[in-house]
Amino acid sequence: MMTFPKQGAATAGRITEVTRRRLREGLCRLCGPVPAGRMEFLEPQHTFWSGALPETDFLARLYDLDELPSRDPRFTTAFQDIVQHRVANDDDEEDWVFHDSRFGLVDNDEALLRFLAEMLHPAVRTDPGEVERLHTFLNSVLVHDGYELVQVDAVSGAPIFDYHQIGSGVPGAMRNLIFAAVGPKPEIVLDDAVNNDLRIIRNQQNCLVYDRPLAAHGLTWTELTAWWSDRQGLAGRPQREVWRSLYQRLDQSLGDNNAERRVLRTYAERYGRLGPGIAALIPQVYLHYDPYTAGQRRAPGPLSRQRMDFLLLLPHRARVVIECDGKQHYADPDGRADPRRYAAMVADDRDLRLKGYEVYRFGGAELTDDHAAQHLLNAFFDRLDQRYHQ
Structure with a gap:
């Protein structure tokens, strides 16, 4: 449980005050009948931010209300404060949370985006039509600042959403x-071409096939070792024994490639x-698949890198x-520079990047010395961690 939303990739202030105001105005309760032409989900029963939950229950899904301070000097915690002013007295505005600096919705992009995604959670709203309309509205506002809420998982057939920066990541x-x-x-x-279900015959x-759903946070070493x-x-064996067993199997896939082995070990x-x-760092992953071997084709296949x-x-x-x-990436089997081979590689990289992948390359000469390679790789992984705020 966080006392304040984790600072992450969405804290750079991309969401403007104009967008925040549009969200507040669209989500607040309306007085009187819905004006002509106004979307029906703006009715009070549809748009209150905590949905079917009491406000404290909703906020407790994102914050530790017993750790956050009270604004009222008579109390010590945010929980006591909220109960007093939203339950006992009801003397705060309905959209008070959007103005309360304790929750970060005023100036922290990630806090706001996580809050909005939580509003769509099936534990908060169970009506699929309401969720769809609210989702459509939120994205219609967020798109102007480069964000959208996307489905990343499901529970009991109901979607779970997280935020996504448009133009980043793989859809x-x-x-x-x-x-x-x-x-x-x-x-x-293809065991079922309609559902894209594969079967290895x-x-x-x-090879290994990870067959579990991918969570919104990606795939961790904990999850991979549990699988x-x-x-x-x-099951029941010491954790380090399980780790060692999986590591040895991953290392086996690297063959005699010492450069890749240094990456995996580091x-x-x-x-x-x-x-x-x-x-988790996953080696030798099939991205493309050509059902024919090079020998069967007797000519270069359509996929230069699988x-x-x-x-x-x-x-x-x-x-x-x-x-x-x-050198096989830029030279022919005789060791001579091969512009066509190099061009095919960079063309593949362009295609990957346009699909949303990030591609980082190390030259083989960078990874020949153990000590230097370890220093280089650790610095790289540290910077990568900072970039993605894992």
Whole structure:
């Protein structure tokens, strides 16, 4: 529980006072009948910010009301203050929370966006029509400052929303995470083309398939190791034994590539130092898939690169690709510079970025010395953490 919303990627003041005022005016209770042409969800019973919950119950989902101070000198906590002035006396305005600096809705973008997303939560509102209308209204206002509320999960068939910066992150839900491939590539068929359900019919032992929903915060090492423990029947075993088992399997997928191994090892040390709640670094992830092998095609296929070296799945649908470039990325098998090969690589990068992925490349020469590579990689991961505020 946070006493104040975590400072994150949405705290830079992109949301203007004009947008905040439009939100307040649209969400406040209206007096009298709804004016002609005004959308029906602006009726009081539809738009009160706490929905079906008492105000204290709604706010307690986002803040620790016993830690926040009271504005009334007779009380010590925000909870006591709110009960006195919104329940016992009812002498505050209906939209008081939007003006109260304790909750950050006046000047903290992330606080406001999390608050608005929580207004759409199924624990707060159960009427699908109301949620849809309110969602439409909120996005129609937020879009002017580059944000939108998007569905990231569901509970009992009802959507759960989070905020998303328009033009950032990868749209759509993750459906298939196939990674850590060793040996011959898996043979994949569309088991249900309508739902994009895949099934591996051969060589399934050569790869891992994460088959759980992706949470709004991305995929953490804690979640990946929990999945691995269930998959391998390691429940009840010491946590570090489970971690070591998964790490060894991930390391196996790197073959004899020492540069990639340095990346994986350096990042794995962060799990011990920063805790397993940080994003998991996933190696050898299938991004594209060509059902034919190079030998079967006897010619270059339509997909020049099928796997990513590493992938991080971060909050708000951010996906970070990390590539370690050996000379095969820019030279032919004889070691001569190959402009066409290099052009194909940068074209792939452009395509990935346009889809919303972030791509970071390391030259092989940067990762040859253990000590220097560790220093370089730690500095990079620290800056990456600052950028995405994990």
